[in-house]
Amino acid sequence: MSDLVLRNICYRYPKTRQMVLHEINATFREGTVTSIRGQSGAGKSTLLYLIAGIDHPVSGQLLWDNTPVTDLSAYRRNVVSIISQSYLLFPTRTVLENVCYPLHLKKHPHNEAAEEAKQLLQSVGIDKKLYDRLPEKLSGGEQQRVAIARCLATNSKIIAADEPTGNLDEENTQIIVKLLQRLAHKNKKTVIVVTHDPAVAQMADKQLQLAAGNLIDE
Amino acid sequence: MFMKRICRKPLLPLLLLLVILLGVLFPTVLNQSIEKSYTELDELYAGIVIQCKLIPQTYIGADFALAPEIGDQISRMDEVSGYYCELNCPYYFRDPGPSSGNSMAHGTNDIYRFAEEHALELCFPVGESIDFSGDENICVVSEDLLDAASRSIGDTVTVAGSVSTAEKDTNAPDLNLTIVGSFTAEDTDIPWNAIIVPKACFFDTAELLSTAEGIRRWRVYTAFDFTIDQACNKEFDTVKEALQGIVGDKWLLYSTSRELYRAVQPLEKKLQMQEMLFRIVTVLFVFLPALITFLLCTKDKNEVLIRILYGEKPSRVFWSSWAPYTGLVILYGMLALLLSQAMGYLNGWNITGIVAVSILAAGIAIGLLCKTKLVTLYQSREG
Ligand SMILES: Nc1ncnc2c1ncn2[C@@H]1O[C@H](COP(=O)(O)OP(=O)(O)O)[C@@H](O)[C@H]1O
Ligand SMILES: [Mg+2]
Numbered sequence: 114m115s116d117l118v119l120r121n122i123c124y125r126y127p128k129t130r131q132m133v134l135h136e137i138n139a140t141f142r143e144g145t146v147t148s149i150r151g152q153s154g155a156g157k158s159t160l161l162y163l164i165a166g167i168d169h170p171v172s173g174q175l176l177w178d179n180t181p182v183t184d185l186s187a188y189r190r191n192v193v194s195i196i197s198q199s200y201l202l203f204p205t206r207t208v209l210e211n212v213c214y215p216l217h218l219k220k221h222p223h224n225e226a227a228e229e230a231k232q233l234l235q236s237v238g239i240d241k242k243l244y245d246r247l248p249e250k251l252s253g254g255e256q257q258r259v260a261i262a263r264c265l266a267t268n269s270k271i272i273a274a275d276e277p278t279g280n281l282d283e284e285n286t287q288i289i290v291k292l293l294q295r296l297a298h299k300n301k302k303t304v305i306v307v308t309h310d311p312a313v314a315q316m317a318d319k320q321l322q323l324a325a326g327n328l329i330d331e
Numbered sequence: 332m333f334m335k336r337i338c339r340k341p342l343l344p345l346l347l348l349l350v351i352l353l354g355v356l357f358p359t360v361l362n363q364s365i366e367k368s369y370t371e372l373d374e375l376y377a378g379i380v381i382q383c384k385l386i387p388q389t390y391i392g393a394d395f396a397l398a399p400e401i402g403d404q405i406s407r408m409d410e411v412s413g414y415y416c417e418l419n420c421p422y423y424f425r426d427p428g429p430s431s432g433n434s435m436a437h438g439t440n441d442i443y444r445f446a447e448e449h450a451l452e453l454c455f456p457v458g459e460s461i462d463f464s465g466d467e468n469i470c471v472v473s474e475d476l477l478d479a480a481s482r483s484i485g486d487t488v489t490v491a492g493s494v495s496t497a498e499k500d501t502n503a504p505d506l507n508l509t510i511v512g513s514f515t516a517e518d519t520d521i522p523w524n525a526i527i528v529p530k531a532c533f534f535d536t537a538e539l540l541s542t543a544e545g546i547r548r549w550r551v552y553t554a555f556d557f558t559i560d561q562a563c564n565k566e567f568d569t570v571k572e573a574l575q576g577i578v579g580d581k582w583l584l585y586s587t588s589r590e591l592y593r594a595v596q597p598l599e600k601k602l603q604m605q606e607m608l609f610r611i612v613t614v615l616f617v618f619l620p621a622l623i624t625f626l627l628c629t630k631d632k633n634e635v636l637i638r639i640l641y642g643e644k645p646s647r648v649f650w651s652s653w654a655p656y657t658g659l660v661i662l663y664g665m666l667a668l669l670l671s672q673a674m675g676y677l678n679g680w681n682i683t684g685i686v687a688v689s690i691l692a693a694g695i696a697i698g699l700l701c702k703t704k705l706v707t708l709y710q711s712r713e714g
Contacts, residue, residue, distance in 0.1 A: 162709065191642070194641075199712065205339045205340050205634070218642075247339060
């Protein structure tokens with residue numbers, strides 16, 4: 114079982130004095146959805162940046178598969194994918210090209226990559242006629258599903274989602290939540306969802322609360 | 332992939348192309364109009380004749396008497412294209428006999444103008460012309476003198492210089508002059524018994540009319556004016572300085588140069604403006620494309636961010652993003668080159684400058700993105 118373990122993680126932003134995260138300890142298990150709730154400014158996004166390998170903690174360790182994560186580039190390339198509230202799709206690449214990108218990066222042959230991408234898009238419920246559109250021509254819910262499909266194409270074990278439903282209506286929120294659950298339970302991914310929405314937090318297998326830089330079990 | 336992406340958001344790339352082409356077009360058009368102005372200016376300069384006169388500074392109203400060394404120095408200058416002079420000294424006849432008395436010998440380098448200045452009617456054998464610019468021993472005398480000396484055109488007379496209009500100089504050498512023409516006059520300041528000789532007779536020909544010590548003081552120009560070679564009109568200011576240097580401060584150089592300046596000044600001002608505009612436009616159209624390229628590359632923020640998020644090395648992202656922009660700018664540069672070639676004004680440096688600065692701008696824009704700390708880049712993402 115591959116777990117992600119945070120050990121005594123502390124973080125502050127460059128050129129600031131205030132610690133945003135104090136001695137965070139947590140374990141995220143494979144095949145589960147963990148939600149992290151907290152008030153605005155509590156440090157949820159910051160914690161997720163560290164989980165997603167966007168920056169090193171000031172002190173403490175991130176352990177994946179019982180080994181400390183040191184090469185963040187490799188960690189991002191092979192282990193983790195981030196999903197953002199703003200979807201973060203390539204603006205000048207089509208839906209299909211967006212999903213193909215991680216496959217091309219992994220040197221999949223072009224034809225195969227396209228086939229695989231199409232399957233992934235189908236699995237998140239994106240209609241064929243949207244494949245050749247640019248992301249800006251899609252609704253928020255559709256964009257987020259494309260982002261999830263692209264995550265799946267990376268084959269990464271951890272999905273770190275920062276307010277994935279922050280810009281979505283209830284119906285689309287439900288769709289995304291279901292998708293994330295499916296990723297954890299069926300695809301055996303470690304899904305970590307930061308949210309301020311109790312309804313979204315509720316669907317998680319494990320719920321954590323971040324308050325003033327400290328993580329508390331709910 | 333790059334070209335596909337460019338075509339999907341073609342606004343800035345097209346603007347860049349437009350600005351690069353304008354950056355070639357504008358200087359070309361401006362350059363053409365500058366060249367036209369220069370030819371116009373040259374034509375203006377060449378089309379005007381500057382007349383020059385020397386005016387004595389010290390005693391106004393006194394006779395004009397310019398030292399020959401000064402006049403000759405001026406007449407030998409390359410920038411002086413034509414000059415006219417008059418000078419005179421007393422002479423007397425040796426043959427036919429001294430009975431005619433003393434009179435004035437007038438020297439000039441242009442008998443026709445001399446005749447005009449002194450209201451003389453010239454008369455010489457049909458089909459011939461009289462040239463006083465050389466050093467031939469010739470003369471023109473009045474009809475009355477021809478009668479009195481019983482000579483006709485083609486005959487010779489022998490004359491000698493004189494100390495003054497009253498006193499003869501018996502030691503003065505002889506000078507044989509062939510009569511080539513005659514004049515009649517109704518209202519002139521030239522007496523009937525005067526002879527008119529080429530200027531050279533006063534200086535070069537056997538030193539005749541100037542040998543005797545007493546006569547040297549007659550050896551001055553009584554009229555001297557000249558024009559400036561039209562090819563030298565542009566440098567008139569320096570020519571004027573040189574002339575003033577030769578004549579010294581006792582003489583004032585009067586010229587019609589004002590007329591020239593009045594004619595060329597508006598055009599010179601226009602030319603100055605055009606050249607300034609040319610410089611501004613050239614510089615502007617080096618930096619404008621660079622600015623647009625910079626903006627265009629900054630638009631790739633999310634592209635760069637996602638690629639680094641997916642674990643691509645920033646250096647790789649940098650090179651693989653910069654290279655196609657470099658290619659694009661070079662492609663645009665080639666189109667600009669074609670355009671400038673078609674317009675007949677190839678300005679390789681201008682285009683090279685535009686392309687180089689734009690490539691640099693692309694490098695800086697993408698470099699800044701790739702060098703930014705990932706957290707900062709992530710937090711500043713668009714969308
Ligand atoms: N780039 C930054 N530099 C300095 N302080 C920051 C930066 N980003 C966030 N912070 C601060 O860190 C704290 C946590 O922010 P964040 O993790 O975004 O909170 P949350 O996602 O829970 O709303 C806040 O007090 C915020 O002001
Ligand atoms: Mg946040």
